[in-house]
Amino acid sequence: MTRYTAPVQDMQFLLHDVLKLSDSGLPGHDELDRDFTAAILDAAGQLATDVLEPLNRVGDEQGCVLENGVVRTPAGFKEAFEQVKAGGWTGLDCDPSYGGQGMPYVLGVATGEIFVSANLAFNMYQGLTHGAYSAIHAHGTDAQKQTYLPRLVSCDWTGTMNLTEPHCGTDLGLLRTRAEPLDDGSYSITGQKIFISSGDHDLSENVIHLVLARAPGGGEGTKGISLFIVPKFLVNEDGSLGERQPLSVGKLEDKMGIHGNATCVMNYDGARGWLLGDLHKGMRAMFTMMNEARLGVGLQGYAAAEAAYQNAVDYARDRLQGRAVTGVQNPAGPADPIIVHPDVRRMLMDQRSFLEGARALAFWAAHMIDKGHAGDQAAHGLVSLLTPVIKGFLTDRGFDGTVQAQQVYGGHGYIEEWGMSQFVRDARIAMIYEGANGIQALDLVGRKLAQDGGRHVMAFFDLVKTFIRTHEGNATLKADFLDPLKAASKDLQAAAMFFMERGMKNPNDALAGSYDFMHLFGHTALGLMWAQMAVAAQAMLDAGEGDAAFLNDKLTTGRYYMARQLPITATHLARISSGSDTVMALAADRF
């Protein structure tokens, strides 16, 4: 009942007219001209529309099944996975030394968005593998890289992250899984892990588990934790698969959504593992994977909203109910399409203005990562600061978008057959996993704000200030874009100042406002993105370049965001400024 078309024109606008990739001076970027990226995005879009999207509902309905210790994925997943592999999509931005195509990360994000929009649960098998690839690439020995990376790049083997245990999620210092050293330098891993996405399945020959465990001598808390590579099948010297390890799927979770992905309880009963990175420094290695995963989850938030939005638009155009209050629009029909009604427009514009802004932020951050890889420390710092914002804000608002898209359908939105419920149920997980959004807010306010002496947040403020100063002579855009951005940025600075002044004396004053700060930051960042897009679009219109209709729509959508979404920064500031008194006043036993 649903459909999906990749928003290639919008992506091309971001890559070439806003980020100006091929002029960026980054290694290899000069080859990324319009035709080249169009070919990639079109091909990804084709695969998404033809193969992945039709399996989205199949995955939801069938789910994964555990039978005799073996996990079966929904019908068609295996064949689709082979097509994704055959197209080379799994290694698009991976290191050519290990079979990757060496494209910039921003292209991986663009194609990732397309695949996620089409089938969120399916794409997780590949997404987590990419995370395992990154962790081994960053922290593995040469031998580990040679053994694992080519197979992870090709997705002949897939990867997982094993952090959570029944009694320990956010607070990893509590974890109990043990790693006992063996004579040959490997470890024997024993313990139970839960919520392991893609933990086992029938899509790959081997599953490479990255497992946090406690080796002797590391002490209590997170300090004593190390990261281990624990393959489902041992790997022989020649790279062939050896014996099955003593690790098993305890059960598959029955979840609200992402039914197509196998969420496993994993039991390790003396499985052999090899240390990845330094002993007792597992948290650092895991964070390589986790930061990437957090950006990927932020992407899931708006990618789900994109797919839901496209279907809501279709429905709003097709469904005939009532007449436009300003005069009949469809005289030949029994009623007007509901897209004529201002409140239906409001819902669609809310979704659209959010998700185009979110895409700009995700692409911009990915481009910063590419700059960081090329040695730009300031870019690296900005991404580090923005990672919790991208994860928390984009998934919260992305979920809201799916709920609004469902609302456009009225009663039909509640019926599973129409597919809108699945978007909502699938998008809901993104607010929770890879660090629940409250944890993102804590990371932002408790860690990232003050990181490196507050340098990164100052850099963000400078970026906004410089942008406004550069463009405030632009009379066409000043009132609609630059003034609202200035107001939002002022609210953000006031909130940061409040934390600085009050948070020192009472940390609760900062933490009670952390969630609002994350949203305040997210809105300001999207405001900046919209202002950047508006400047680019207006310049092209003035120069008579590009698709005028597209560029005018971009300005129209941006004006909506600035007028209707951005003003909420004032409310977030008001909440933050009220401090922690009302938040903490009620005794715990009086709730």
Added chain:
Amino acid sequence: MTRYTAPVQDMQFLLHDVLKLSDSGLPGHDELDRDFTAAILDAAGQLATDVLEPLNRVGDEQGCVLENGVVRTPAGFKEAFEQVKAGGWTGLDCDPSYGGQGMPYVLGVATGEIFVSANLAFNMYQGLTHGAYSAIHAHGTDAQKQTYLPRLVSCDWTGTMNLTEPHCGTDLGLLRTRAEPLDDGSYSITGQKIFISSGDHDLSENVIHLVLARAPGGGEGTKGISLFIVPKFLVNEDGSLGERQPLSVGKLEDKMGIHGNATCVMNYDGARGWLLGDLHKGMRAMFTMMNEARLGVGLQGYAAAEAAYQNAVDYARDRLQGRAVTGVQNPAGPADPIIVHPDVRRMLMDQRSFLEGARALAFWAAHMIDKGHAGDQAAHGLVSLLTPVIKGFLTDRGFDGTVQAQQVYGGHGYIEEWGMSQFVRDARIAMIYEGANGIQALDLVGRKLAQDGGRHVMAFFDLVKTFIRTHEGNATLKADFLDPLKAASKDLQAAAMFFMERGMKNPNDALAGSYDFMHLFGHTALGLMWAQMAVAAQAMLDAGEGDAAFLNDKLTTGRYYMARQLPITATHLARISSGSDTVMALAADRF
């Protein structure tokens, strides 16, 4: 995994210390002393905790099943329904002439909240029956009342509302179901209805369908629509059941939630129906049922949030993760309970401050209905104005509350076993049915605001103004309660003024802001409720009456609402004031 305890103390506070029921001078209210209502609420709470709540997850897992044309409800529903009937709960506020207990509506709302919190889907069988009772009570002939009301009051027979058709939901003017007059004065009903809650099931001997259909001679649109009583089994002269009518369940819908309630496609193939109310005036009769249903759905919104909140509190007290930033709270344990963390508090206080305010609004509105029944036209007008606010605002925010409660659980919230997903999935429907919330906003701004020359909204503003004037000498409450209420009310008035000035010229300017206005109104109404509760609580504390701990918690929770929730009225006003330009600018084919 979930539990529910009726919030009897909070209800008693509202009934006796805020609304002062027994002093209200309404007929029969002088008997409603504290002990009397406590006995009722305790008994309802017991039934909810012991019988209905344990069936909530059963209903979600098993759902209803259609086999050979017969709908079976989940295991245990039938027995529980018998217990509800045996306790006399189904007729609590019904007319004693037909077997009801003649209690005020406000008590029906209080017990209704309890039952809905415990099991939303289950309670719909009774809730829709009450709607059918009300419609027949208001519009039926004496014979119809004698035939149907006693059995609907007892729930030996249950009722349904049949409005929606595949091509026609909001826009009932499009409906096609036909009513052909028969010689004996009855009609032959033919057509298909969809989304019929409790459409068929095994809980009652007969199902009394109230069906909107088009009889000859009424013309096009909603003017030609009449309402008919169409029983599943014909009723003989002596009240016994006669032959099965030619009406059937086409299918059961597979829904996101409320699985325990049978949502049916109903096919009428020449079933006999009897006109209810006047010919071609069916919309008026249906609105009797619909207005009641809308208040009932508003109640579902916050009742679901209450149940979810109670479980989130339990989890936040039990789950040990991390340490309080201000110092260890649980030195004997491996970590502190997460309720120590400010952001977890924020989530719980958001839920709590909303739902206690929502309960106050629902009870206050119910009391206004009781006043209206006793002839108070102003009270009747206020309820009419507030009905869309109660339906739209309480269900939107109630859904948000369930999502927040789920978020408190982290990953466990996403696993069906823990029950939090069900609260979210069940609460979602309340934003959609009985008029999607966008329609409520349209009703509010397009109809209710200007109703009777705008008298009712002026009465609301007067109420706020008088309240503030009466209490602004109260130094303890002024800054925390009265000033924020004044600010919110000013925003609401400014928005109404904007509609008046701009909406005349361009109705889109009013409609584009209608949804924000509904929320602005809802927040202001809850602000008023909180200020009223604060005045009552403070007066009792000053007089040394009541449970001081409870009353102080009430003030604490109220302060949170005023400081952290109410400021959003400014954002709603900003959105409204931006008019419809950005909302309507994009051409329909450019979305």
